[in-house]
Amino acid sequence: MAFDLTEEQDAIRAGVADLCKGFDGEYWRQLDRDQAYPEAFVSALTEGGWLGALVPEEYGGGGLTLADGSLILEEINHQGCNAGACHAQMYTMGTVLKHGSAAQKDRYLPAIASGALRLQAFGVTEPDAGSNTLALRTRADRQADGTWLVNGQKIWTSRFAHSDLMLLLARTGTPGEGQKRWWGLSTFLVDLREAGATIEARPIRTMMNHATVELFINDLVLPADALVGEEGLGFRYILDGMNAERILIAAECVGDGRWFVEKASAYATQREVFGRPIGANQGVQFPIARAHAAVEAADLMRRKAAALFDAGQPCGPEANMAKLLASEASWQAANACLDTHGGFGFAEEYDVERKFRETRLYMTAPVNNNLILAYLGQNVLDMPRSY
Numbered sequence: 001m002a003f004d005l006t007e008e009q010d011a012i013r014a015g016v017a018d019l020c021k022g023f024d025g026e027y028w029r030q031l032d033r034d035q036a037y038p039e040a041f042v043s044a045l046t047e048g049g050w051l052g053a054l055v056p057e058e059y060g061g062g063g064l065t066l067a068d069g070s071l072i073l074e075e076i077n078h079q080g081c082n083a084g085a086c087h088a089q090m091y092t093m094g095t096v097l098k099h100g101s102a103a104q105k106d107r108y109l110p111a112i113a114s115g116a117l118r119l120q121a122f123g124v125t126e127p128d129a130g131s132n133t134l135a136l137r138t139r140a141d142r143q144a145d146g147t148w149l150v151n152g153q154k155i156w157t158s159r160f161a162h163s164d165l166m167l168l169l170a171r172t173g174t175p176g177e178g179q180k181r182w183w184g185l186s187t188f189l190v191d192l193r194e195a196g197a198t199i200e201a202r203p204i205r206t207m208m209n210h211a212t213v214e215l216f217i218n219d220l221v222l223p224a225d226a227l228v229g230e231e232g233l234g235f236r237y238i239l240d241g242m243n244a245e246r247i248l249i250a251a252e253c254v255g256d257g258r259w260f261v262e263k264a265s266a267y268a269t270q271r272e273v274f275g276r277p278i279g280a281n282q283g284v285q286f287p288i289a290r291a292h293a294a295v296e297a298a299d300l301m302r303r304k305a306a307a308l309f310d311a312g313q314p315c316g317p318e319a320n321m322a323k324l325l326a327s328e329a330s331w332q333a334a335n336a337c338l339d340t341h342g343g344f345g346f347a348e349e350y351d352v353e354r355k356f357r358e359t360r361l362y363m364t365a366p367v368n369n370n371l372i373l374a375y376l377g378q379n380v381l382d383m384p385r386s387y
């Protein structure tokens with residue numbers, strides 16, 4: 001197993017790091033105060049071709065592997081920026097790529113690759129269903145003319161206001177006898193530019209700046225060709241995309257973790273109290289060292305998961321473990337960093353409290369770590385099911 005980064009991977013890291021230098025702490029702090037979208041940052045990433053990295057070259061994208069593409073998001077967070085504003089532009093298109101028709105791919109993928117169209121909204125979660133996706137109630141009913149009539153409610157639809165397209169999961173049928181219990185949900189590609197007043201979005205203010213909304217969908221009409229893949233198989237398609245998403249989120253957490261560890265080590269070395277650097281005290285030094293070990297271990301699992309994914313092999317357990325371990329490691333590093341900074345950790349100007357709030361999300365979303373543990377316990381270790 002090779003552990004060193006290739007020259008190309010080093011170049012990806014260096015290119016992203018260079019771009020991020022133009023977006024310093026004050027840029028993110030101001031956005032955080034206003035809960036505003038990092039439009040300039042996302043535009044710069046788009047123009048640099050970074051967000052189309054996973055789109056195959058035949059559609060005008062970068063054609064990178066997941067292992068290489070994940071370095072982009074890792075480096076964004078490692079530099080103190082926040083990939084959460086745009087990560088979905090990299091991977092949501094995977095559902096269209098894998099399950100869409102030739103016409104859908106030709107129409108959308110080149111525009112997604114260039115950034116002319118943003119597909120970075122993903123409407124799965126509903127207020128009453130929560131983690132139990134199969135309980136979702138948004139309905140799409142086929143009409144006599146072949147169009148679909150959609151009604152329902154979604155919550156936590158992030159980047160909705162900054163997207164042209166949204167991938168929507170809705171119920172189109174109920175499983176009959178002998179059918180799998182996940183049958184009956186379907187995936188749609190919604191052109192938000194044509195939705196008008198049939199989708200009402202209400203912003204949700206969150207503890208970090210995340211551009212997320214609640215959606216009320218009333219008589220939205222979708223053309224017949226908005227359906228992605230086969231009717232009733234949408235849940236399988238969403239699950240298919242989840243391994244890539246988990247690996248990319250794990251990479252972001254590794255980036256966050258490294259930012260916290262570096263920031264904490266530097267401060268612990270420079271800050272003197274009682275006439276010596278605080279980092280000479282093991283009560284300060286060891287939590288940082290322990291967090292470093294956790295981040296590096298999580299990175300190995302993320303790299304294994306990405307290697308399996310790129311080789312086309314099953315990687316569900318590894319992708320889930322990578323997300324679990326990396327989100328816990330970045331949170332451990334966040335706490336060590338905050339503690340190391342003492343009172344200054346709470347001061348906005350150090351960026352620690354902002355990154356602390358940002359990285360905490362990944363224990364909860366895009367999937368709660370409890371649900372990952374349940375998957376490992378039930379599906380990998382064959383223990384009794386809780387649901």
Ligand SMILES: Cc1cc2nc3c(=O)[nH]c(=O)nc-3n(C[C@H](O)[C@H](O)[C@H](O)COP(=O)(O)OP(=O)(O)OC[C@H]3O[C@@H](n4cnc5c(N)ncnc54)[C@H](O)[C@@H]3O)c2cc1C
Nearest residue numbers: 122123124125130131156157158365366367368370386387
């Ligand atoms: C900022 C933010 C952005 C998001 N962006 C998106 C997005 O763009 N698109 C989208 O579709 N969704 C999005 N989500 C939703 C996110 O995926 C869910 O919040 C997450 O999956 C958890 O679901 P829930 O909030 O409904 O919690 P619930 O399902 O209500 O769970 C509450 C708690 O109970 C626990 N729990 C529930 N069932 C079990 C069980 N069987 N065993 C053990 N524990 C259990 C959970 O782990 C959790 O701790 C976002 C969420 C947030 C906060």
